[in-house]
Amino acid sequence: MKPINVGIxxxxxxxxxxxxxxxxxxxxISRRAGRAIVLKMxxxxxxxxxxxxxGDGIEIVSDARVVATHPDIDIVIELIGGTGIAKxxxxxxxxxxxxxxxxxxxxxxxxxxxxxxxxxxxxVMVAFEAAVAGGIPIIxxxxxxLAANHIEWIAGIINGTSNYILTEMREKGLPFADALAEAQxxxxxxxxxxxxxxxxxxxxxxxxxxxxxxxxxxQFDKCYLEGxxxxxxxxxxxAEELGYRVKLLxxxxxxxxxxxLRVHPTLIPESVLIANVNGVMNAxxxxxxxxxxxxxxxxxxGALPTASAVVADIVDIARLAxxxxxxxxxxxxxxxxxxxDLPLLPIDAVESSYYLRVCVVDKPGVLAxxxxxxxxxxxxxxxxxxxxxxxxGQAEIVLLTHRVVERRVQSAMARIEALASVTGKVVRLRMExxxx
Numbered sequence: 001m002k003p004i005n006v007g008i009x010x011x012x013x014x015x016x017x018x019x020x021x022x023x024x025x026x027x028x029i030s031r032r033a034g035r036a037i038v039l040k041m042x043x044x045x046x047x048x049x050x051x052x053x054x055g056d057g058i059e060i061v062s063d064a065r066v067v068a069t070h071p072d073i074d075i076v077i078e079l080i081g082g083t084g085i086a087k088x089x090x091x092x093x094x095x096x097x098x099x100x101x102x103x104x105x106x107x108x109x110x111x112x113x114x115x116x117x118x119x120x121x122x123x124v125m126v127a128f129e130a131a132v133a134g135g136i137p138i139i140x141x142x143x144x145x146l147a148a149n150h151i152e153w154i155a156g157i158i159n160g161t162s163n164y165i166l167t168e169m170r171e172k173g174l175p176f177a178d179a180l181a182e183a184q185x186x187x188x189x190x191x192x193x194x195x196x197x198x199x200x201x202x203x204x205x206x207x208x209x210x211x212x213x214x215x216x217x218x219q220f221d222k223c224y225l226e227g228x229x230x231x232x233x234x235x236x237x238x239a240e241e242l243g244y245r246v247k248l249l250x251x252x253x254x255x256x257x258x259x260x261l262r263v264h265p266t267l268i269p270e271s272v273l274i275a276n277v278n279g280v281m282n283a284x285x286x287x288x289x290x291x292x293x294x295x296x297x298x299x300x301x302g303a304l305p306t307a308s309a310v311v312a313d314i315v316d317i318a319r320l321a322x323x324x325x326x327x328x329x330x331x332x333x334x335x336x337x338x339x340x341d342l343p344l345l346p347i348d349a350v351e352s353s354y355y356l357r358v359c360v361v362d363k364p365g366v367l368a369x370x371x372x373x374x375x376x377x378x379x380x381x382x383x384x385x386x387x388x389x390x391x392x393g394q395a396e397i398v399l400l401t402h403r404v405v406e407r408r409v410q411s412a413m414a415r416i417e418a419l420a421s422v423t424g425k426v427v428r429l430r431m432e433x434x435x436x
Contacts, residue, residue, distance in 0.1 A: 003036035004318045007067035009089055010080035011044040014103055016053040017303030021311045033318035043067045068093040075317055077310060078102040087111055094118050101313040103130035103306060109204035109220040127313035132205040133158055133282045135305030136298040142212040143333040149288030151213040153253035155434055158205045160280035160300045161189045161196035162228050162248040167278040169233050176231055188280055198227030199263040206250035210261055214254055215334035216342050224347040226264035235357060235427055238398050239267050242383060245275040258343035260350050267355050267431035285434060348407040353431040355400055358416060359423045362395040366421045377412040379404050
């Protein structure tokens with residue numbers, strides 16, 4: 001049977017890993033796909049560098065449009081990133097009848113609806129397992145393995161940079177800036193780490209998973225984002241004293257009022273498995289009504305783990321092209337005419353539990369003022385500790401609340417901060433038990 005010819009656009013870490021896996025495991029891949037898969041062409045502005053990465057025997061061009069339109073290329077792999085030229089090239093490839101594999105979560109989260117519609121119109125496939133959690137097969141799990149389930153919620157550690165920083169802060173007591181500098185020194189964080197530490201990367205991945213879980217369009221613009229740059233080692237230490245770990249979680253949950261879509265630092269009970277995922281590793285916890293909670297853990301980035309997902313997508317497309325391409329799994333798991341227009345909830349309508357830290361003047365009656373405000377807002381306290389402050393005449397009060405709608409907490413925080421006995425802003429972190 002005629003081989004499937006593949007072309008890569010953008011030859012970097014993942015492109016090199018993809019070339020390595022395709023060559024090293026060529027026989028095994030052929031057995032799984034039903035025919036040979038051949039890396040025929042690659043596009044990169046630095047041709048000499050691309051040649052070093054992918055090796056000999058592959059045509060290298062500087063213009064990615066050549067790959068996107070070449071008549072001998074069956075599957076185009078987009079590894080350029082971003083939403084500018086990458087979007088144009090993906091749409092061009094689709095218009096030329098090419099199947100597309102991409103690791104570009106930003107592109108899909110922001111323009112996936114348009115790309116999938118064009119692919120359906122042209123009768124080609126778009127595969128994107130590598131766009132979420134690197135080598136963890138979470139896309140296939142949501143689209144296929146859990147297809148019998150009514151997905152209730154997803155909670156994921158889906159950014160390795162942030163998880164590494166939080167692990168260093170907890171284990172070594174480092175301030176955020178020092179932990180970030182260490183992550184940059186080791187190559188886990190970019191020179192400009194904003195995309196990772198402020199939750200944008202996790203938000204893109206969560207947007208994709210929510211669409212797959214609940215049959216809704218991609219709506220990244222409605223995802224609530226809150227990063228880790230304002231976290232202190234002090235709050236991480238207090239959380240641990242109370243039996244919790246702090247993780248940057250992407251959470252999406254189906255509720256009667258609509259869909260939650262939020263990324264923020266979250267307190268998780270230390271006994272929960274996902275609370276013990278450390279370093280640069282990723283994990284996604286999915287709760288289905290039939291299967292219960294299922295945990296997916298592994299490397300969320302890196303050349304070979306991500307290449308594993310890229311090549312798995314190539315194999316899937318080869319199988320479908322070899323068999324019956326009309327009977328494929330829908331891009332967002334649900335049939336296109338069954339995508340639901342469910343509302344996405346604003347963050348003030350989300351219900352959660354909370355960690356609140358308040359710095360106060362150390363004098364009688366202050367705690368009573370705080371508890372009065374919380375009671376007035378119908379906020380119930382689960383636990384409370386009081387700590388002496390490093391500043392003379394001041395103390396810190398740390399509260400854990402029971403579940404409550406966020407707008408009540410926001411109102412209570414504003415009232416607490418207005419008290420004469422309170423110094424500075426209230427520190428607020430959300431908490432999730434992740435047990436039902």
